[in-house]
Amino acid sequence: MKRPTLAVVAARAGVSKSSVSRVINGETTVAPEIRDVVMQAVQELGYVPNAAARNLVTRRTDAVAVVVSDPPKGVVSDDPLFSTVVRTVSRELEAVGRRVVLILAESDESRARVERYVAGGHVDGVMLVALHGADPLPVALARMGLPVASFNRTAATDVPYVALDNAGGAELAVRHLLDRGRRRIATITGPLDLYESRERLEGYRAALRGTGRRSIVALGDFTRVSGAEAMRQLLEDDPDLDAVFAANDLMAIGALRALHQAGRRVPDDVAVVGFDDIEAAAYTTPALTSVRSSMADQATATVRLLLALIEGGPRKPVIMPNELVVRESS
Amino acid sequence: MKRPTLAVVAARAGVSKSSVSRVINGETTVAPEIRDVVMQAVQELGYVPNAAARNLVTRRTDAVAVVVSDPPKGVVSDDPLFSTVVRTVSRELEAVGRRVVLILAESDESRARVERYVAGGHVDGVMLVALHGADPLPVALARMGLPVASFNRTAATDVPYVALDNAGGAELAVRHLLDRGRRRIATITGPLDLYESRERLEGYRAALRGTGRRSIVALGDFTRVSGAEAMRQLLEDDPDLDAVFAANDLMAIGALRALHQAGRRVPDDVAVVGFDDIEAAAYTTPALTSVRSSMADQATATVRLLLALIEGGPRKPVIMPNELVVRESS
DNA sequence: CACCCCTCAGGGAGCGCTCCCTCACCCTTC
């Protein structure tokens, strides 16, 4: 049960601890015969270096904290974003030999815990997924001196981030609806304390500007339920609308359901376009047209950014491009 | 930048390192006035214990590895299961002050890395989510002597696990279809190298047994795509079928889509029942009837099991109950 | 009043590793 230590391996191999350490860490200034005899001792004893002891002296952990900061029923927590981001990040870090410590910061208490944890030197860097604009965590973490990269724009302007071209993507969607000859185009926004939501709304407005069409806005909160509700509201307020741009796919899915229940045909009566192009978008009835933003690419870019920061790289934001995926709903 | 150490705090407070350590660790054998003066020094210096140093001597890490072992396009990786499990587990462990080290083991190489990692003493225990029956990881981890709990049944019979009553749930679903007067009830199975799949198929057969109805089986692999494909196959082979029990919701969603494309009305022409009751089940058109298995409860139970094992508890499997959630599709 | 016991603070070894420094040895070079 008791694991062998460096000293045991050294004794077995008949060399010094230093030499074993060199071999273990792949240093090149070791004679081949020493290397071989050490390797064999390592094999025979099933030696695995003790992580804590190594961390203690090197001050590095090869671990990265991925902090998902969001209330329990918040935006990030929703399936597609969460699992795509977490999975991609995990894969990407695994590839460079780093571990992922996943932390859900869903309350002020757990946010405080995160700060203490990070201060405790458990990790070499932090990747932050905090969609809520007013989240205090980015600012707090930025102050700690540890490398921090954010999956999206935050209120902490000194935290390097990766962001989508949200306005551009929304414009793409609305222009597409205009091209299809739609005349009364509404939008369902996300919560307006999020940059994403504001920028997507801005893009919607920009596309409509100069076309003589007025904007019709309903507020959602990025959940399916809110999408359905906003859609019902819109139909009530403006029964003649013939297109909707939802600021994310989940709300678009909710909207599709509300339209179905209201007896409107999609896309014949009302065209629907979403944003994010989550996997489920291809499986709605009818299949959903959406702005493809590739969260996976965004997540990958964030990991790269963080790794670069850990290596002492520059603190430059990254903006990701979008494209429109046209399916049956428009 | 340099963080203060125990010794610095002790010097500041004018007491010994031992006393500071006792205060930090909440031992009760400390005089109140010493406690206060230490607390104040801790506050003033912003002291946070060094994790590596503590781990080194205590041999505990307060961290748990959550290993998701599955090929990249495998079962577990799909959104609902992955995010529900990971999120629930993370919350549950957070609540008891333990950290989650998330590891995706998607290849043999990364599985080997997991073993080395666990051997390195980074974690106090391992929670395993490995749906593939032939996965070698459970066996390997079980050998290491560290507490291991599995989210589901595995080939390693000595690994304590939490499992659903799969057969019972499937029976529930099929009996419900029989009650609705359906006569030709097909099933779409999951991959048959999974216990889940085999047990659900067994339940389907058990429910049909003695009713004079024959079983109609198509193979799927728990993905949406496979569900759609299997459904098309079934319609071709047996155009008169009037009900389908899909072994999970994702395949049920795929089946709904295939039925829609084939011009069959649900539930009028064909009733559909899924398994798992994922969130998306309520948002299909028509909304999906499903066996509610509560992955969240299952995940929670697994965490509890693991924590109990770490405390030296007994290695007893846990079986979770199911219920049927009837919606529009049946 | 002497003795013992109990409580609680301090001293210091030691966890397993890395990395700096020293030193032995060999090859050049004049």
Place this chain on the structure above:
DNA sequence: GAAGGGTGAGGGAGCGCTCCCTGAGGGGTG
């Protein structure tokens, strides 16, 4: 042949913490 330089192994301090052990002091008991 002696001096200088370079290569690579070994010795050992020290990372920051916990925890065992010692011993001081106070209170209780016969």
